[in-house]
Amino acid sequence: MPIISYREALNQAMREEMERDASIFVMGEEVGHYNGAYKVTQGLLQRFSERRVIDAPIAEMGFAGIGVGAAMVGLRPIIEFMTFNFSLVAIDQIVNNAAKIFQMSGGQFNIPIVFRGPGGPAVQVGSQHSQALESFYAHIPGLKVVMPSTAYDAKGLLKAAIRDDNPVICIEGETLYGTTGEVPTEDYIVPIGKGDIKREGKDITLVAWSKMVWTCLDAAKQLEAQGISCEVLDPRSLRPLDVELLVSSVRKTGRCVVVEVGWPMCGYGAEIAYQVQRHCMDALDAPVERVTSDDVPMPYAKNLEDRCSRSRET
Amino acid sequence: MVGVLMTTPESARVEPEAAQPDVETTVAELAPLYRQMLAIRRMEEACAKAYSQGKIGGFLHLIIGQEAVCVGAVAAIQRDDYVVATYREHGHAYAKGIAARPIMAELYGKKTGLVKGLGGSMHLFDKATNFLGGHGIVGGHVPIGAGAALASKYRGDGRVTLCFFGDGASTIGGFAEGLALAALWKLPLVLICENNRYSMGTPLYRSLAVEDVSLRALAHGMARDRFDGDDVVKVKRRIAEAVERARTTGEPTLVEIVTYRFRGHSMSDPGLYRTKDEVEEWKRRDPLHRSRDRLLTLGMAPAELEALEEDVRLEIEDSVRFAEESPAADSYLPYVIKE
Structure with a gap:
C-alpha cells in the first residue's frame, strides 16, 4: 500500500471526488493560484480551472455564506478556512444558516457542504491562532464534526464528508499535514460516526x-x-x-x-x-x-x- | 462642541421624494399586481388579528405599506428564478407563488404549514417556487443570495436571484461581504434594499453616515438604482432593468427602493418613535390605494374590481379556516440531519 502524507491524502480525497462529481467545487483564501496556505489544494486549480477552484478574498462570512447558498440549490461546496480560527468570523453562516436551514425549511433544503481546514494549536503562533474549536461545532445540532488523525482517516473521512448531504466540519491537524501513513489506491470512505x-x-x-x-x-x-x-x-x-x-x-x-x-x-x-x-x-x-x-x-x-x-x- | 451628535450630516441626508407620476400601464398588467398586493395586505391583517388572539406566537413582522416592493420586483422575474428574503417575508413568499393556506398554517404552527411548523413567520421556504427563505439574522442571508447566484453562473442556467433586505442590513458585515463578492465575481444577483427609513426604531439619520444606501455600489463598480416604492408598476419596470442586466451580462445591481411600513417593527412595537403626522403622510401614499385608483382611472369596471376584492377576501378567509382546522405540528426529528 502506498505511503503518503496526510496533506496528500486530503488532496487526493478532493481531487478524486471532484473527478467523480461536477457539482463539487473548492472555495477559500489562497486555494487556487497559491496552491493553498498549507498546500492541501496543491494542483487542483491546474486540474479543474478557476470555475471549480475559486480563490476568495478575505471575507470568510461572505464566502462561507455563498457556499451555503450554492449548496441550497444543489451544488456541493468545499469551503477551506485557512485556519479554523478564522471560521469564527463566519460562524453565523455555519451555525445560523448551514446547520439550521434543513430543519427550518421543513426538510426541503439540505446543505451538502464541507467546511475544512487546520485547527488546534501549532507552535508559538499566539492565542488567536492556537485554538481547538471542535467543542463549539460539536455543540450544534445540524452539523457533523470529523477530525482525522491519520492519512488513511483523512482521506476516508473527507470523502465521506464530501458525499454527505449535510454540513460537515472537517478539522485537520495543523501539525499533522506532514505525517505519513498507508493509504490504499482504491476508492474507500471512513464512515462518519464510526470510531x-x-x-x-x-x-x-x-x-x-x-x-x-x-x-x-x-x-x-x-x-x-x-x-x-x-x-x-x-x-x-x-x-x-x-x-x-x-x-x-x-x-x-x-x-x-x-x-x-x-x-x-x-x-x-x-x-x-x-x-x-x-x-x-x-x-x-x-x-x-x-x-x-x-x-x-x-x-x-x-x-x-x-x-x-x-x-x-x- | 464638535462631534457630539453622532448623526448623518445634513449634506448626506436624503429626504423622500414627493409622489411621482404613474408609470404607463394597462388594466391587464396592473390588476393581477393589485390583487397580489391586496391579498398580502389582507393576509397580514388576518395575521395581526390571529396574533392578538394568541393563535400565532413568537415574532411577527408585518409588511403593510411596503407591498408594492415585493409584488413589483417578483413580477419582473421568471418562475424558476430565486428569491431570498428577510424575516418580513410573507409578502415575498406569496408574490413568489406560495399559496396563502400553507403560509397561514405555518404561522399557526400547524403540520400543514409550509415548513411543517418548524420555521414560523420568519422562516418560510419553498423548493417548488425556488423561495430560499425566510432569514432571521439581519444581513446574514445576503451571502446566501450571492451563493444561489454563483450556482447559476456555475451551471450557466440563466437564472437570476433577487435578494431583499432592509436599510438596517446595510451596516452589517454579511451585506458588505455579499456585495463585495457579488461585484468581484459578477454574479447574476439583484440586491434590493427595502428602505423603510427605520432599522427597528432607529431612523436612518442615526444609523448611516450617508443615507443613500445605493451609493455603496459605486465602491464596487456595481450598477445601482434608487427610486420610490409607491407605484408597483414602476418597481416592476426598474427591477426588470436590473434583472435583464443580470441575465444578459451576469452583472449584479444594487437597487434601493424607498418605502414605509405602516405598523411597528413587529407586533410588540407601537412605533412611538415616529410622529402621527409622518405615518399619516405616508398612508396618503399607500401603494395599494394608489393602484386601486389607477385601475379605476384606466377604466376597470367597479363591479369587476369589487369581484376581485371579494375573491381575495374569500381566499384569505379560507386560509385562516385552513390554518385553524389543520392538525398540530407533530415532528421535528427527521429534519435535523438528512439520512
Whole structure:
C-alpha cells in the first residue's frame, strides 16, 4: 500500500471526488493560484480551472455564506478556512444558516457542504491562532464534526464528508499535514460516526482525536514498559459520536482518560466523560479523568506554551 | 462642541421624494399586481388579528405599506428564478407563488404549514417556487443570495436571484461581504434594499453616515438604482432593468427602493418613535390605494374590481379556516440531519 502524507491524502480525497462529481467545487483564501496556505489544494486549480477552484478574498462570512447558498440549490461546496480560527468570523453562516436551514425549511433544503481546514494549536503562533474549536461545532445540532488523525482517516473521512448531504466540519491537524501513513489506491470512505481503536489494550482506555492520538500512542508505549496496557480509542467523528465503541472499550478496561488539546471548561472531553459514566457506571474502577490544556488563551513564549499545553488534569 | 451628535450630516441626508407620476400601464398588467398586493395586505391583517388572539406566537413582522416592493420586483422575474428574503417575508413568499393556506398554517404552527411548523413567520421556504427563505439574522442571508447566484453562473442556467433586505442590513458585515463578492465575481444577483427609513426604531439619520444606501455600489463598480416604492408598476419596470442586466451580462445591481411600513417593527412595537403626522403622510401614499385608483382611472369596471376584492377576501378567509382546522405540528426529528 502506498505511503503518503496526510496533506496528500486530503488532496487526493478532493481531487478524486471532484473527478467523480461536477457539482463539487473548492472555495477559500489562497486555494487556487497559491496552491493553498498549507498546500492541501496543491494542483487542483491546474486540474479543474478557476470555475471549480475559486480563490476568495478575505471575507470568510461572505464566502462561507455563498457556499451555503450554492449548496441550497444543489451544488456541493468545499469551503477551506485557512485556519479554523478564522471560521469564527463566519460562524453565523455555519451555525445560523448551514446547520439550521434543513430543519427550518421543513426538510426541503439540505446543505451538502464541507467546511475544512487546520485547527488546534501549532507552535508559538499566539492565542488567536492556537485554538481547538471542535467543542463549539460539536455543540450544534445540524452539523457533523470529523477530525482525522491519520492519512488513511483523512482521506476516508473527507470523502465521506464530501458525499454527505449535510454540513460537515472537517478539522485537520495543523501539525499533522506532514505525517505519513498507508493509504490504499482504491476508492474507500471512513464512515462518519464510526470510531477506531488505534491500539488495543486491556487496563485503560485513552480517548483522543487528531494530534492527541499520536501523543496517546506514545504514552501507551511508555506505559507498556511499566506493565500497563492502554487501549487508544480515536472517535474520528465528534458528532455523531460512536458511543457504542466507547462503551464497549471502557466496559472492557474499566478506566478512561480523555486527552484533548482544547480548554477544559465545556470541552468535548466532558461529553465523553458523561457518556462513559452514563453507560459504564457499574464497570468503572476509577473516575473518568480529562487531560486538557490550561484554561487560558495560549501564550506565545515557548516555555509558557509548553507549560500551558502540557497535561493538565481536571 | 464638535462631534457630539453622532448623526448623518445634513449634506448626506436624503429626504423622500414627493409622489411621482404613474408609470404607463394597462388594466391587464396592473390588476393581477393589485390583487397580489391586496391579498398580502389582507393576509397580514388576518395575521395581526390571529396574533392578538394568541393563535400565532413568537415574532411577527408585518409588511403593510411596503407591498408594492415585493409584488413589483417578483413580477419582473421568471418562475424558476430565486428569491431570498428577510424575516418580513410573507409578502415575498406569496408574490413568489406560495399559496396563502400553507403560509397561514405555518404561522399557526400547524403540520400543514409550509415548513411543517418548524420555521414560523420568519422562516418560510419553498423548493417548488425556488423561495430560499425566510432569514432571521439581519444581513446574514445576503451571502446566501450571492451563493444561489454563483450556482447559476456555475451551471450557466440563466437564472437570476433577487435578494431583499432592509436599510438596517446595510451596516452589517454579511451585506458588505455579499456585495463585495457579488461585484468581484459578477454574479447574476439583484440586491434590493427595502428602505423603510427605520432599522427597528432607529431612523436612518442615526444609523448611516450617508443615507443613500445605493451609493455603496459605486465602491464596487456595481450598477445601482434608487427610486420610490409607491407605484408597483414602476418597481416592476426598474427591477426588470436590473434583472435583464443580470441575465444578459451576469452583472449584479444594487437597487434601493424607498418605502414605509405602516405598523411597528413587529407586533410588540407601537412605533412611538415616529410622529402621527409622518405615518399619516405616508398612508396618503399607500401603494395599494394608489393602484386601486389607477385601475379605476384606466377604466376597470367597479363591479369587476369589487369581484376581485371579494375573491381575495374569500381566499384569505379560507386560509385562516385552513390554518385553524389543520392538525398540530407533530415532528421535528427527521429534519435535523438528512439520512
